[in-house]
Amino acid sequence: MPLEADSFLDDESIGESCAIFGTFAPEFDVARMAFFALFSMQHRGQESSGIAVANPEWIVSHTGMGLVSHVFNEHMLRMLKGVAAIGHNRYSTTGISRIENAQPVVFDQIPGKHLALAHNGNLVNAQMLYNDLVGSGAKLSATTDSVVMAHMLQEAYSEMPIEDAILEVFPQFKGAYSAVILTNNELIAVRDPMGFRPLCLGRRGENYCVASESSAFPLLGADFVREVEPGEVIIIDKRGIRISRLPDRPDPHHCMFEYFYFSRPDSQLSGKLLYKIRIRMGRELSTEAPVPADWVIGVPDSGTPAAIGYSDASGIKFAEGFVKNRYVGRTFIEPLQVFRDLGVRIKLNPLTEVLEGKRVVLVDDSIVRGSTMKKIVRLMREVGGVTEVHVRLSSSAIRYPCYYGVDFGTRGELIAAHRTEAEICDYIGADSLHYLSIDGMVRATGIEKEKFCLACFNSEYPLKFPHQMSIHMLDESPKYALEGESNGFQSDRPTGLTD
Ligand code: SF4
Numbered sequence: 001m002p003l004e005a006d007s008f009l010d011d012e013s014i015g016e017s018c019a020i021f022g023t024f025a026p027e028f029d030v031a032r033m034a035f036f037a038l039f040s041m042q043h044r045g046q047e048s049s050g051i052a053v054a055n056p057e058w059i060v061s062h063t064g065m066g067l068v069s070h071v072f073n074e075h076m077l078r079m080l081k082g083v084a085a086i087g088h089n090r091y092s093t094t095g096i097s098r099i100e101n102a103q104p105v106v107f108d109q110i111p112g113k114h115l116a117l118a119h120n121g122n123l124v125n126a127q128m129l130y131n132d133l134v135g136s137g138a139k140l141s142a143t144t145d146s147v148v149m150a151h152m153l154q155e156a157y158s159e160m161p162i163e164d165a166i167l168e169v170f171p172q173f174k175g176a177y178s179a180v181i182l183t184n185n186e187l188i189a190v191r192d193p194m195g196f197r198p199l200c201l202g203r204r205g206e207n208y209c210v211a212s213e214s215s216a217f218p219l220l221g222a223d224f225v226r227e228v229e230p231g232e233v234i235i236i237d238k239r240g241i242r243i244s245r246l247p248d249r250p251d252p253h254h255c256m257f258e259y260f261y262f263s264r265p266d267s268q269l270s271g272k273l274l275y276k277i278r279i280r281m282g283r284e285l286s287t288e289a290p291v292p293a294d295w296v297i298g299v300p301d302s303g304t305p306a307a308i309g310y311s312d313a314s315g316i317k318f319a320e321g322f323v324k325n326r327y328v329g330r331t332f333i334e335p336l337q338v339f340r341d342l343g344v345r346i347k348l349n350p351l352t353e354v355l356e357g358k359r360v361v362l363v364d365d366s367i368v369r370g371s372t373m374k375k376i377v378r379l380m381r382e383v384g385g386v387t388e389v390h391v392r393l394s395s396s397a398i399r400y401p402c403y404y405g406v407d408f409g410t411r412g413e414l415i416a417a418h419r420t421e422a423e424i425c426d427y428i429g430a431d432s433l434h435y436l437s438i439d440g441m442v443r444a445t446g447i448e449k450e451k452f453c454l455a456c457f458n459s460e461y462p463l464k465f466p467h468q469m470s471i472h473m474l475d476e477s478p479k480y481a482l483e484g485e486s487n488g489f490q491s492d493r494p495t496g497l498t499d
Contacts, residue, residue: 019044019089022180025207031080034087045089048102052116053082063102088118117150121176122405124465176404195230253453280444282309289434297321299364306394307363355384370415
């Protein structure tokens with residue numbers, strides 16, 4: 001049965017920039033450690049990858065477009081010798097993926113004061129900082145907030161020790177960031193004062209490492225020590241580890257998306273294993289929206305733990321309803337029309353023998369635009385042969401854009417911003433639909449509600465941002481290069497916020 005041709009250009013995958021890693025480990029092959037850490041965090045960014053290594057004389061780096069395993073080979077890793085390393089996987093949106101924007105960013109003009117930086121998140125005042133830099137005559141090599149950060153840090157570092165430079169410059173950065181910085185002699189990890197993006201500290205013997213997710217550590221033979229605290233600055237060198245703090249002490253606001261979607265289920269956040277939290281989200285979902293059915297099916301892979309939780313709580317058996325092709329990525333699909341025409345079928349094949357004639361609860365983590373879920377529901381009916389599809393989402397409805405580094409487009413693209421639950425159900429062709437409530441989502445984490453950023457669900461933005469703010473503006477805006485011109489961004493953020 002032919003399905004409608006669709007395009008992976010409307011793939012609803014939610015992007016976040018990015019994965020970071022750092023280690024100071026003179027006893028080990030630091031580039032190889034970075035490679036394996038980035039490999040284990042490939043899910044956080046697949047557009048480009050890079051590693052920089054340091055020793056007292058130089059910092060060298062290699063970056064490339066594509067997956068970690070494509071960017072690095074044995075020869076390359078052997079060339080990257082040093083006592084410390086940082087690494088980065090980048091996610092970027094379609095059309096703005098450029099090698100110049102790959103990280104780490106390296107500044108190596110000043111002897112003995114070389115610097116490399118990699119960053120995950122989004123500065124809400126990047127445009128203003130960029131304009132100030134350009135206005136003072138700076139020539140920047142790329143259009144990312146990471147380059148702005150590295151440039152400002154380099155200027156300060158040229159006049160003072162790195163620790164002082166960080167404490168002087170980082171308070172000027174407003175927004176979400178977890179950053180790793182490499183000098184000729186130190187590795188530094190910094191997490192923004194609100195702790196939007198995750199950052200974890202690990203240890204292998206006497207050597208320390210930091211990574212966006214704790215799940216990066218086992219592959220390195222490292223133990224998870226703890227999360228880097230919001231506002232914390234960790235300096236690691238041959239003398240060991242020192243802790244410093246940024247002066248701002250706002251209440252933490254961790255990104256809820258990490259809990260139900262971004263981070264791997266075997267990662268820990270706030271001392272809790274995400275797999276267990278996702279199971280509990282499924283249980284909450286079952287309590288909020290029970291429905292008679294024959295099977296509970298998860299959309300692989302991110303919907304699976306919540307589907308297991310729904311099954312546990314409801315007593316309806318869990319089954320695998322799809323086989324997923326895990327080797328399909330955007331970089332593979334987009335250039336080839338023959339693959340694009342196959343649409344969602346190239347990723348998911350329904351198990352007709354399991355589904356045929358059954359009433360199914362279909363659990364996924366979220367819906368952004370609704371187009372992918374519509375195709376999945378249709379696939380289940382037309383190929384799988386199900387008689388009923390009841391869609392259950394383990395997150396609340398996404399109604400507002402994110403300005404802190406998560407890319408799911410503008411408000412106009414979010415289906416829940418403009419349609420009721422009944423209208424969305426009708427659009428995707430399901431028999432029923434339910435989003436987990438915000439309270440249910442928070443309850444499943446076991447963490448106080450006040451500790452989360454929930455802005456994309458309830459519009460309560462914990463950090464103010466400029467009116468013209470766009471998560472894409474650094475790449476899309478000619479203003480970023482040509483001061484004084486409009487960036488053309490039509491803000492669709494909710495009213496009531498001021499700069
Ligand atoms: S707005 Fe949403 S996606 Fe962005 S940081 Fe807050 S919870 Fe995360």
